[in-house]
Amino acid sequence: MSEPVRYRRERIDRGIKVRADTVFVLATLRDMTYLFLPRFLPVLALLVLPFFVSGGYWEKVLFYSCMFALLALSWDLMASVGLVSLGQALFFGVGAYISGGLNHYLKMPIYLSIPLATLAGAFFCTLLLVSVLRLRGVYFSMVTLILPLLFAHLIETLDILGGTHGLLSLTPFPSGWLAMYLGIFAVIICLFGFRKLINEDFGLVLKGIKDDDRVVMAGGINIYWYKAQAIFIAGGVGCFAGALMTHYYQFVGRSVFALDYTVLPLASAVLGGPGSFAGATIGTFLLVPLSEVLRALGGLRMALYGAILIAALVILPEGLFHYIERKYHQFERDVRV
Amino acid sequence: MEIFIYGITNSVTLALIAIGFSLTFGISGVPNFAHGAFYLLGGILTWIFINQLGIPYLFSAILAIIIVGFLGFILYWGLMLRLRGLVINEVIATLAAAIVIIEVLRYLGFSGFTYVLPEFIKGSVQIGKVWLDYQRIFLVGIGIVLILFLYLFTHRTRVGLSFRAIAQNERTAISLGIESDWTAALSLAFGSALAVVAGLAILPLGSIDTEVGYDILIYALAVGIVGGLESVPGILLASFILGFSQILVATFFKAQWLTVVTLAAIVIILAVKPSGIFGKYKELEERV
Numbered sequence: 001m002s003e004p005v006r007y008r009r010e011r012i013d014r015g016i017k018v019r020a021d022t023v024f025v026l027a028t029l030r031d032m033t034y035l036f037l038p039r040f041l042p043v044l045a046l047l048v049l050p051f052f053v054s055g056g057y058w059e060k061v062l063f064y065s066c067m068f069a070l071l072a073l074s075w076d077l078m079a080s081v082g083l084v085s086l087g088q089a090l091f092f093g094v095g096a097y098i099s100g101g102l103n104h105y106l107k108m109p110i111y112l113s114i115p116l117a118t119l120a121g122a123f124f125c126t127l128l129l130v131s132v133l134r135l136r137g138v139y140f141s142m143v144t145l146i147l148p149l150l151f152a153h154l155i156e157t158l159d160i161l162g163g164t165h166g167l168l169s170l171t172p173f174p175s176g177w178l179a180m181y182l183g184i185f186a187v188i189i190c191l192f193g194f195r196k197l198i199n200e201d202f203g204l205v206l207k208g209i210k211d212d213d214r215v216v217m218a219g220g221i222n223i224y225w226y227k228a229q230a231i232f233i234a235g236g237v238g239c240f241a242g243a244l245m246t247h248y249y250q251f252v253g254r255s256v257f258a259l260d261y262t263v264l265p266l267a268s269a270v271l272g273g274p275g276s277f278a279g280a281t282i283g284t285f286l287l288v289p290l291s292e293v294l295r296a297l298g299g300l301r302m303a304l305y306g307a308i309l310i311a312a313l314v315i316l317p318e319g320l321f322h323y324i325e326r327k328y329h330q331f332e333r334d335v336r337v
Numbered sequence: 338m339e340i341f342i343y344g345i346t347n348s349v350t351l352a353l354i355a356i357g358f359s360l361t362f363g364i365s366g367v368p369n370f371a372h373g374a375f376y377l378l379g380g381i382l383t384w385i386f387i388n389q390l391g392i393p394y395l396f397s398a399i400l401a402i403i404i405v406g407f408l409g410f411i412l413y414w415g416l417m418l419r420l421r422g423l424v425i426n427e428v429i430a431t432l433a434a435a436i437v438i439i440e441v442l443r444y445l446g447f448s449g450f451t452y453v454l455p456e457f458i459k460g461s462v463q464i465g466k467v468w469l470d471y472q473r474i475f476l477v478g479i480g481i482v483l484i485l486f487l488y489l490f491t492h493r494t495r496v497g498l499s500f501r502a503i504a505q506n507e508r509t510a511i512s513l514g515i516e517s518d519w520t521a522a523l524s525l526a527f528g529s530a531l532a533v534v535a536g537l538a539i540l541p542l543g544s545i546d547t548e549v550g551y552d553i554l555i556y557a558l559a560v561g562i563v564g565g566l567e568s569v570p571g572i573l574l575a576s577f578i579l580g581f582s583q584i585l586v587a588t589f590f591k592a593q594w595l596t597v598v599t600l601a602a603i604v605i606i607l608a609v610k611p612s613g614i615f616g617k618y619k620e621l622e623e624r625v
Binding site: 084086131132135137138139141142143146147149150153154156157259263266267270297299300302303305306307309310313314317 | 368416419420424425426428429430432433434435436437440441443444551555558562591593594596597600601603604607608611
């Protein structure tokens with residue numbers, strides 16, 4: 001009786017990757033393109049895209065995608081510290097309401113209200129979450145799930161900040177281009193900044209806290225200080241997105257605390273691959289335009305995000321980005337066992 | 338007197354809502370964030386059975402309970418089994434499942450005054466100065482029976498004990514011959530079925546609104562967290578604390594404060610004592 005022939009799949013780094021990783025002086029143009037093309041092309045695409053969609057309906061979609069990309073990036077930063085948030089709407093809403101309030105009540109111009117909202121919002125969110133920093137895993141997630149709801153209800157009940165009507169007729173951007181490029185540059189800076197940050201010493205501590213917080217504590221590092229810093233950065237990014245959106249729409253209402261601003265960033269980060277930041281960005285730039293194409297479905301879009309979230313969790317848990325990255329760096333072959 | 342009677346009915350309502358959720362998430366450690374969605378789905382299925390297919394009320398109710406219980410079982414085998422152990426992913430997946438169910442129901446338009454479930458017995462009775470309809474009395478009765486059942490079930494029967502076992506220590510449970518996957522799936526099925534029972538008791542008091550799906554989850558979460566997820570006396574105590582404080586707030590301030598109280602209770606308890614008033618098992622894993 002003969003044994004059946006069996007194969008196993010083997011993955012090997014491409015030669016060019018090995019060379020580009022280890023040799024510090026890049027010799028050939030090919031090596032350089034190999035390294036820079038995947039970084040350069042998306043940036044170029046983002047910078048050029050507004051010219052193609054300007055003035056139309058898709059301009060709004062592009063702006064919208066940038067805002068969600070910022071939220072997804074801030075989710076991913078928190079997730080890499082092990083703080084899985086189920087309420088990015090908290091950051092978004094706090095930023096939106098602070099900048100809207102400053103503009104509406106104090107008549108602040110937008111070049112003051114947006115930076116102020118970013119900083120003050122980040123401080124506010126950090127202070128809010130400092131009390132629950134000791135919580136781990138699912139307990140932290142539950143707090144973040146509840147907080148945006150709490151704020152939405154508080155605003156409705158106390159009838160402050162415009163109550164159920166919201167704050168209307170806020171100062172718009174002087175031109176659509178400014179808003180668009182503010183959004184795009186913010187996405188690019190956050191994307192590459194976060195990718196750099198997570199590989200610095202600071203980022204290593206953050207990843208360490210995610211993997212095993214007690215070991216990091218035993219190393220004599222104050223993990224709460226690091227967690228607070230991470231929340232401050234993530235909160236700032238989320239609040240900035242909220243503030244931009246407020247002035248773009250010239251309106252802020254309770255809808256900024258809605259489930260959309262939680263589920264979509266979450267779905268895009270999970271679809272794209274958590275922990276890589278690039279994945280979260282790719283995810284949003286796939287999901288947001290997709291949802292606009294499917295606008296005819298109306299309320300079903302939320303259901304669709306849910307379905308995508310489930311599918312991504314079950315079918316491709318590593319995420320799109322890690323899958324593409326693997327295909328780019330490695331080749332596969334079947335080896336006879 | 339009014340406050341007392343409404344407080345009791347409100348508290349038992351909360352307890353009813355929380356029982357199924359606590360059975361899955363608290364007692365056997367399987368997060369079921371689709372609890373509110375199942376509650377809603379059960380109500381709507383019953384409505385369809387009665388009004389579109391003409392099945393008698395009792396049979397439609399039983400049918401809905403069985404179908405949703407089975408859906409809970411499928412949710413475990415089809416989805417959660419692949420994510421088992423990654424608690425966060427389990428939470429995200431069930432929350433996503435809840436969103437899918439609720440939003441599809443909303444899209445199909447199952448909301449508004451046409452969608453009313455029949456009361457068990459129509460009419461009302463006067464206690465002191467307060468008129469109380471029979472449905473609320475039934476509700477209190479069902480609530481008390483279910484809480485007693487839950488306590489006896491988790492402390493006296495083999496299946497109930499194994500539910501608690503896999504939450505405490507899954508490996509030890511397996512080594513003692515408890516099939517942990519089977520038990521977890523069963524507990525999800527039980528929890529979903531209990532959600533429908535709660536829905537059938539509570540929904541006749543008003544019309545069905547899809548938004549309820551999210552609210553129910555929050556109430557269940559609130560009761561579960563305040564009382565301590567794995568403890569039956571905790572559920573009872575927490576629903577009385579929350580129920581009476583809601584009624585007090587609604588009587589002396591505005592009705593909108595009701596939800597704020599609930600949400601604030603969750604956040605405060607999570608910040609101060611995440612395992613809840615009666616919780617014991619999980620004190621080591623919940624915080625550093």
